[in-house]
Amino acid sequence: MTYRFKVEALYLLGFSLDLINMFIANVAYPAMATDLGASVQQLAWVGNAYMLGLALVIPLALWLSVRWGERRLLCVSLASFTLGALLASQASTITGLIGWRFLQGLGGGLLIPVGQALAYRHCPPADRARMTARIMAVALLVPALAPTLGGFLVTAGSWRSVLLVSVPPGLAALALAATWIRAESRPSQDFSLDVAGLLLGSLGIGLLLVSLSLLTDAASRPAGVVAAVAATVVLLGYARASARARHPVLQWSLLRHASLRTAMLIYLLVPGTFIGTQLVATLRLHQLGYSAEAIGMLMVPWACASAVAIAITRHVVTRVGPRVLLTFGMLFQSAGIASLPWVGAAQPVFAAFAFVLMGLGGSLCSSTAQILAFQRLSPDEMLAGSSLWNINRQLSFCLVAAVLACVLGVLSVSLAQAAFALTLWLASTLTLLPMLLIWRLPPASLSLNEHPT
The missing domain is CATH 1.20.1250.20 (MFS general substrate transporter like domains)
Incomplete structure (x- = not known):
């Protein structure tokens, strides 16, 4: 088994886990609402919290990979993701569930950019069309099958099974990352973290996602407009800070x-x-x-x-x-x-x-x-x-x-x-x-x- 195959297989497994957690939970919302006494807006944040975690941690992928190395970063990411899934499945309140979903997102947000970069780096340009076809096959099958699997799990067990289903493949991916991925050399030059850019970018993305959530409901739309304006101001500030930074969190x-x-x-x-x-x-x-x-x-x-x-x-x-x-x-x-x-x-x-x-x-x-x-x-x-x-x-x-x-x-x-x-x-x-x-x-x-x- 070649190293290129191992890297690609691990990336596809991590990509599948990310997609499962984006699409499988929707069918469990009614059961969650009944069991946890959650409102519609609270239920929306079961998905939004996961998305927010993803969006906030992705800009850190480059800096963390330089500081820790890609193998260690993948292992920490998979461990956080799997722990978040386990704790979310045991949540006794909607607030706890949202919090653990956020932790899942923080872990899952590093799986894709780091795994994707490894896969494309070790794939010759002439073969990338075929690898992309395999990636797109996963992107096609998982969203189509995840809701069906989720519906079966809710009917046969409970909504907790929908979240718990990610734990076994998460542990398997963690074991594979620890044994398959090489400890590749890291850049020797100084790579300082753009703290101002990170804070402004994270706040801007967070406000943007909050505004998108609020704008979908007529009653909360005025608050959504305020949040959208605030997000725009903060992101403009981020753009100015990023232009001056030596190592911006996202390399625009x-x-x-x-x-x-x-x-x-x-x-x-x-x-x-x-x-x-x-x-x-x-x-x-x-x-x-x-x-x-x-x-x-x-x-x-x-x-x-x-x-x-x-x-x-x-x-x-x-x-x-x-x-x-x-x-x-x-x-x-x-x-x-x-x-x-x-x-x-x-x-x-x-x-x-x-x-x-x-x-x-x-x-x-x-x-x-x-x-x-x-x-x-x-x-x-x-x-x-x-x-x-x-x-x-x-x-x-x-x-x-x-x-x-x-x-x-x-x-x-x-x-x-x-x-x-x-x-x-x-x-x-x-x-x-x-x-x-x-x-x-x-x-x-x-x-x-x-x-x-």
Whole structure:
């Protein structure tokens, strides 16, 4: 078994654990509410606390890896994640549950950037399309299967089983990290921590996530606006501090690579828009009389189409180039979203076709963007680039969803009859926005044929 295979296998296991914890808990919310006496907003923070932990610790990945080394950092991260899962499963109050989920997020936030940087560093550029296909297969299967597994565990046991399920694979990953990962050499130069940048960035991201949570509810929307303004001010302060820092917590200078900044924008506006669309579509289909089971089953054709898209990307991206695949992907997803307002009460096949288009288009874009993001980074830039990529990834999962939820809420008051259609057509338009950028960039900036030495 080669070292490259071990590194990739460990990263995929850590990635799976992260995805399981992002998607499995939703089905357990009703049981949590009954057992712990939690409100809807408190339940939302069961997921938000995990996301907040992820977002706050990812900027520390580069500094911690220099101070501790990647093997030790992975072991500490996996131990914290697994301990958080165990303690969360035993929580007796909603406050305790939220706190332990935050600890889980702090551990999980380091698994992805460190593991991803290791995997890409040890994978030759010519083989990265195939590795990305395997990563995207995990990103496809886990979100599709985790809610089903969670529903079974809640029915057969309790909501605690949903959180406890992460403990055995977490312990297995910890053992593998300790035995498989080499103690690689660390940079000898001084690498001081940008404390001001860390505090401002953490506070800004925290305020942003709080504002997104508040903005989704009409009653708390004014407070959400205040939090959003405060987040903007703090993040502007962070930008100024980061520009002056010798070693900023996030190396924004890497955005000089057109491939990385383009990939980040695509991930924000294509997979990110799908997450928001899924929320709006679920509400619309429920209004039309579709059962929860019928709505959940629409992810099956989505997953099948996504699998086809990942296979297509793997085999043709180096021949036709990222620009062509990204264009077709955006067009397919946009068409799928735009068709949702026309789905009727007894048209499950039409609804499934819309999800096929979204799965095909979204995965063409996400798998191509994943390849493109790391294509121009040197081995020394991999970890810093991975931190940027994963901060963007986490925010993508909630930012556009919050915007679309706010738009739907406002339109439901002023234009109730057309609220769902207008919101979905806005989502369709957002999906197409990156196309304006990718066709303005010089072809060489998105080429997969040149690599850093």
